[in-house]
Amino acid sequence: MGRIICxxxxxxxxxxxxxxxxxxxxxAKHVAYFRKRGQxxxxxxxVEGMLAAGVSEYPMEYPVTTEIAFxxxxxxxxxxxxxxxxxxxxxxxxxxxxxxxxxxGDPYFYGSFMHLHARLQGxxxxxxxxxxxxxxxxxxxxGRPIALADDVTTVLMGTLPEAELVQRMQxxxxxxVMKTGRNLTKIRRTLAAAGRLGDAWLVERGTMPDQRVARLxxxxxxxxxxxxxxxxxxxxxxxxxxx
Amino acid sequence: MGRIICxxxxxxxxxxxxxxxxxxxxxAKHVAYFRKRGQxxxxxxxVEGMLAAGVSEYPMEYPVTTEIAFxxxxxxxxxxxxxxxxxxxxxxxxxxxxxxxxxxGDPYFYGSFMHLHARLQGxxxxxxxxxxxxxxxxxxxxGRPIALADDVTTVLMGTLPEAELVQRMQxxxxxxVMKTGRNLTKIRRTLAAAGRLGDAWLVERGTMPDQRVARLxxxxxxxxxxxxxxxxxxxxxxxxxxx
Numbered sequence: 001m002g003r004i005i006c007x008x009x010x011x012x013x014x015x016x017x018x019x020x021x022x023x024x025x026x027x028a029k030h031v032a033y034f035r036k037r038g039q040x041x042x043x044x045x046x047v048e049g050m051l052a053a054g055v056s057e058y059p060m061e062y063p064v065t066t067e068i069a070f071x072x073x074x075x076x077x078x079x080x081x082x083x084x085x086x087x088x089x090x091x092x093x094x095x096x097x098x099x100x101x102x103x104x105g106d107p108y109f110y111g112s113f114m115h116l117h118a119r120l121q122g123x124x125x126x127x128x129x130x131x132x133x134x135x136x137x138x139x140x141x142x143g144r145p146i147a148l149a150d151d152v153t154t155v156l157m158g159t160l161p162e163a164e165l166v167q168r169m170q171x172x173x174x175x176x177v178m179k180t181g182r183n184l185t186k187i188r189r190t191l192a193a194a195g196r197l198g199d200a201w202l203v204e205r206g207t208m209p210d211q212r213v214a215r216l217x218x219x220x221x222x223x224x225x226x227x228x229x230x231x232x233x234x235x236x237x238x239x240x241x242x243x
Numbered sequence: 244m245g246r247i248i249c250x251x252x253x254x255x256x257x258x259x260x261x262x263x264x265x266x267x268x269x270x271a272k273h274v275a276y277f278r279k280r281g282q283x284x285x286x287x288x289x290v291e292g293m294l295a296a297g298v299s300e301y302p303m304e305y306p307v308t309t310e311i312a313f314x315x316x317x318x319x320x321x322x323x324x325x326x327x328x329x330x331x332x333x334x335x336x337x338x339x340x341x342x343x344x345x346x347x348g349d350p351y352f353y354g355s356f357m358h359l360h361a362r363l364q365g366x367x368x369x370x371x372x373x374x375x376x377x378x379x380x381x382x383x384x385x386g387r388p389i390a391l392a393d394d395v396t397t398v399l400m401g402t403l404p405e406a407e408l409v410q411r412m413q414x415x416x417x418x419x420v421m422k423t424g425r426n427l428t429k430i431r432r433t434l435a436a437a438g439r440l441g442d443a444w445l446v447e448r449g450t451m452p453d454q455r456v457a458r459l460x461x462x463x464x465x466x467x468x469x470x471x472x473x474x475x476x477x478x479x480x481x482x483x484x485x486x
Contacts, residue, residue: 015263016373018253022262106379107388114388130259130383130450132375136349140373145350145357150403152411155396168395207373 002094004124006101006113008131009046013207016137017046021129025050028100032058032090034112042227043102058099060086087119094124105134110157110178135176138206138229141213147174151234158183158230162190169194174234180225187230188216196232204228245337246368249344249356252289254380256450260289264372268293271343275301275333277355285470286345301342303329330362337367348377353400353421378419381449381472384456390417394477401426401473405433412437417477423468430473431459439475447471 007024010016017025025031025047035041041059051057063078093099103113107128120126135155139146147153154172156165157179169175169191177187180202191197200216204225216230250267253259260268268274268290278284284302294300306321336342346356350371363369378398382389390396397415399408400422412418412434420430423445434440443459447468459473 010261011373016261018259018375019262019265020258106375106383108382109379109388110390110392110394111388114391117388128383128386130254130375130379132261132349132373133379136352136373136376139351140349140371143371145352145354145360147353147398148357149353150400151353152400152403153398154415155390155398157393157395159393160395172397 001125002097002099003127004090004094004099004101004120005127005129006103006107006111006117007129008103008106008111009043010132011105011134011137011140011207012042012046012205012211013137014046014050016132016207018129018131021131022050024100024129025102026052028052028055028098030056030058030093030097030099031102032060032086032099033102034060034062037061037064043104046104047102058089058093083115083119087116087123090116091120091123103131106131109133134206135178135229135231138203139176139231139233141203141206141211142201142231142233144233145236146176146231147234148236150237153234158187162186165190166193169196169232173237175200175230175232177230180228180230184224184228185221188221191216191230191232199232201231201233202228203231244368245340245342246370247333247337247342247344247363248370248372249346249350249354249360250372251346251349251354251374252286253375254348254377254383254450255285255289255448255454256380257289257293259375259380259450261372261374264374265293267343267372268345269295271295271298271341273299273301273336273340273342274345275303275329275342276345277303277305280304280307286347289347290345301332301336326358326362330359330366333359334363334366346374349374352376377449378421378472378474381446382419382474382476384446384449384454385444385474385476387476388479389419389474390477391479393480396477401430405429408433409436412439412475416480418443418473418475420473423471423473427467427471428464431464434459434473434475442475444474444476445471446474 007021033041033043063082068075107113151173153174155176159179191200197217202214202216204212205227250264276284276286306325311318346354350356394416396417398419402422434443440460445457445459447455448470
């Protein structure tokens with residue numbers, strides 16, 4: 001009886017993978033990973049050059065998305081079917097061998113694998129290896145503390161309704177905004193409405209060789225960064241806080 | 244001219260240190276770390292057995308705290324003096340050698356080293372190595388996703404005023420409460436007032452050999468966990484969210 005080992009790979013730099021993840025990836029005989037059709041996939045890219053010779057690869061390609069709206073019930077059904085199908089395939093494979101599922105960041109923090117994790121409960125043994133979340137890599141790329149002392153840190157998805165974004169952006173010391181992509185214009189507008197655009201950073205491909213760190217306000221409107229996170233640093237609510 | 248390398252060690256399990264941190268720690272000739280007087284110190288404990296023979300150690304001991312209230316102006320002055328002093332000592336040492344400062348979790352996320360980081364700017368070259376934050380280790384110890392889909396995640400310090408804690412606990416999907424220690428009774432009371440005590444977990448010494456994972460409501464009032472974080476999991480605001 002095999003296991004499924006969901007391996008958090010960290011933010012992108014393979015050197016920031018945990019010692020355990022490094023060992024698991026190099027020893028893997030079967031690896032699965034999510035990717036968009038026609039792309040190598042971010043998780044697979046991180047382990048480039050680390051996989052053993054003869055490893056079996058199982059790319060889990062998201063259903064085609066060009067013809068159907070992302071937020072339609074039809075796409076949700078398609079996606080549920082996709083997760084169901086891969087649940088069956090991984091459960092079947094794990095009867096005989098160990099499968100390593102490659103996951104960017106930390107699997108338990110907004111990770112796509114959780115859709116399979118929920119479905120696989122009770123059917124197969126699952127081990128999860130923690131990783132440095134993508135946002136941590138991004139604030140390390142800026143090189144300043146994201147939060148200090150009594151700061152409140154809020155992690156928001158760019159997919160949230162505009163009014164909610166503004167209210168939460170006004171109401172937190174440190175901010176992390178994920179799922180930026182097509183929501184970037186909205187994120188910029190809501191940060192401006194909350195009076196925080198001037199302090200916002202955009203980090204694209206944080207910790208990767210082609211990373212970009214820029215003030216969000218300096219970015220051209222037409223610029224469409226890929227794999228990006230927006231950050232606003234807390235200032236430390238007290239100075240010289242007691243540790 | 245040497246450098247100061249502030250090395251994030253992750254949540255506690257040395258196997259969850261990054262590949263880079265592992266290399267930096269094993270190669271270090273001079274290591275500094277914070278600790279409370281009379282204790283080995285959490286950062287130093289994580290690297291036990293990894294340091295090279297003949298390494299020079301610089302324990303940075305916090306000023307005595309038993310006689311002065313933690314939140315008094317006098318203690319704040321004492322602490323500022325302590326950080327000033329170590330800034331001078333590390334800057335002087337780094338003229339000749341590389342110093343590795345050992346830090347639990349991720350240095351940029353509420354890390355004590357940031358008090359020195361701010362003071363050392365422009366005086367000496369500083370490199371920071373990202374780590375898995377303590378909270379990530381803790382939610383991995385529970386073994387369930389902390390946040391999914393469009394969940395909002397809020398990180399709160401137990402030191403915040405009671406009314407603010409209640410309001411923020413009501414107002415977020417996923418919750419992480421740090422700086423628990425002497426604030427645990429207040430945290431329990433505020434979670435109850437926010438209607439979330441039943442869903443709260445306490446993780447003590449997450450990822451360490453003697454870790455404890457318990458429902459906060461099941462803990463005896465007199466129990467005083469050490470090095471603990473409180474978690475409330477988000478439920479995933481949408482199901483089958485688009486990745």
